[in-house]
Amino acid sequence: MKQLPVSVIVVSRGRPRSLRRTLMGISQQVYPQFEIIVVTDSEGIDAVQFLDFGHQLKLVEFDEPNISAARNHGVAVAAGEVVAFIDDDAVPETGWLWHLVAPFARTDVAAAGGFVRGRNGIAFQWKARSVDGAAQHCDISLGNDKPVEMTPSKGRAVKTEGTNMAFRRDVLAEMGGFDPAFRYYLDETDLNLRLADQGAITAIVPLAEVHHGYFESVRRSARRAPRDLHDVGASMAVFLRKHCSQEARAKVWTEYQRGQRRRLVDFMVRGEIMPGDVARLMRSMRVGHSDGMERPISVLPRIARSSEGFRAFERTSGGAVVIAGRHWRRRKILEEAQSAAISGKVPSVFVFSRTGLFHKVIYHSEGYWEQVGGLFGRSDRNGRLFRLMGFRNRLKSEKQRVARQRMLMDEGGNV
Incomplete structure (x- = not known):
């Protein structure tokens, strides 16, 4: 191909x-x-x-x-x-x-x-x-x-x-x-x-x-709680003007506001925004909606191609590598992963504890993936809550779960 x-x-x-x-x-x-x-x-x-x-x-x-x-x-x-x-x-x-x-x-x-x-x-x-x-x-x-x-x-x-x-x-x-x-x-x-x-x-x-990751920004906190809804309201107004029939717009906008208010109340109940923030944020959304009603909608001009040519990214890669071990060795395992990433490899780290803890996956900015969790815990959220498995079989199962996405297969398509 x-x-x-x-x-x-x-x-x-x-x-x-x-x-x-x-x-x-x-x-x-x-x-x-x-x-x-x-x-x-x-x-x-x-x-x-x-x-x-x-x-x-x-x-x-x-x-x-x-x-x-x-x-x-x-x-x-x-x-x-x-x-x-x-x-x-x-x-x-x-x-x-x-x-x-x-x-x-x-x-x-x-x-x-x-x-x-x-x-x-x-x-x-x-x-x-x-x-x-x-x-x-x-x-x-x-x-x-x-x-x-x-x-x-x-x-x-x-x-x-x-x-x-x-x-x-x-x-x-x-x-x-x-x-x-x-x-x-x-x-x-x-x-x-x-x-x-x-x-x-x-x-x-x-x-x-x-x-x-939904990282923190001027529009939301690190826990996804909104800080301002002006642009959300504005974009919704523009969207409905472009794509929704005129007779349906008022009803859609009303239902949308109800949904947003329910979401804000949920954040308030969890203690992530204050009670007064609900009214403030809803006001910001309504002001944004008014702004969006005034934004011009016009035919977009074609985007011309720059004279600058293709700048192919070149990186010497040592390929994928899997590093795994018990939780008590995690520090040494991560040091090994960092070293492998520096050499150009793409490490996938699997660290299991002898527990039923749920698994999680994180990508470290040094250039490697880490999956941690219990040897008997759940990774697939639709899977069994608890599975008795040995370390080797659990590692094989988790590698297979991400193999094609992360390109962990060999030339024969094997993990």
């Missing part, structure tokens, strides 16, 4: 440490032809200069709080046939690009999206979903983990998640990219519906996995 050149675009603002971690994960991709484009503020520019591979990045300085405009700046300098997007609070599995880009071998595929795991590295935030003009999502059941190419049904679009999606560059550029009226929230959903209007095919790729 021909490997299409890919431009990976990361937008970042105010999170330099998180950005460096994301870029480390991207740098370890096994895909043979990709470039990395970073659209970020001056703080982010300074931070990535200290990475060993910082000189290989295409850097675009941009310091406006508008993710759509920032992504369009990235598309403008992208020289790949496919452009892939990931957020600065996420890390891709090593085989992310390999799986995500594969459906584009079909020339009629315009977009692709993968699955997203949450903060514990095990449970999924999002799998396959569709969305309609009221921004209502519906899960799509897939029979297995093979890519599925989908043509949208009337009034619905195949949803791609902003932190794990790819598009054929020429298609995206011809559409004008992302609508800058969506400064934050619903930006990719708007694009999904515009693609659906064209009857474009979107592939859902389960094995193209990204781990998404």
Whole structure:
């Protein structure tokens, strides 16, 4: 299969440490032809200069709080046939690009999206979903983990998640990219519906996995509690104006406000916001909605291609390596993993205690994956709560669970 050149675009603002971690994960991709484009503020520019591979990045300085405009700046300098997007609070599995880009071998595929795991590295935030003009999502059941190419049904679009999606560059550029009226929230959903209007095919790729952390930002706390809902309200107003029938908009907006208030009350009950914050945040959303009603909606101009050519990322990789042991040896195991990562390998660390503790997975900014948990505990959240297993069998089981996403197989496809 021909490997299409890919431009990976990361937008970042105010999170330099998180950005460096994301870029480390991207740098370890096994895909043979990709470039990395970073659209970020001056703080982010300074931070990535200290990475060993910082000189290989295409850097675009941009310091406006508008993710759509920032992504369009990235598309403008992208020289790949496919452009892939990931957020600065996420890390891709090593085989992310390999799986995500594969459906584009079909020339009629315009977009692709993968699955997203949450903060514990095990449970999924999002799998396959569709969305309609009221921004209502519906899960799509897939029979297995093979890519599925989908043509949208009337009034619905195949949803791609902003932190794990790819598009054929020429298609995206011809559409004008992302609508800058969506400064934050619903930006990719708007694009999904515009693609659906064209009857474009979107592939859902389960094995193209990204781990998404929901890191702290000006809009939310480290525990996901919102700090401001102005842009959420504004984007919802723009979205409904573009995609929802006029007679249905008022009802949809009313129901949306009710849902947001329930969410805020849940945060308050958990002690993550104060009672007065509920009213304040709801006011900010309503003010944002008024702002969104005034934002211009216009035809987006085509994004021209930069004269700068493809800057292929080059990294000497020693391949994947598995390091495992008991919990009492964790410190030594992590030292071994760091050493392996420095030498160019991509270590997967498995540390088991003789307990029934649930498992979790984390990617360390030094360049290695770590899974910890009880030898008898649950990793798959739908699996058995407690399983009697020996160390060797448990290690084999966990390696198989992530092998294809992390490319732990040998040339014969064995783990």
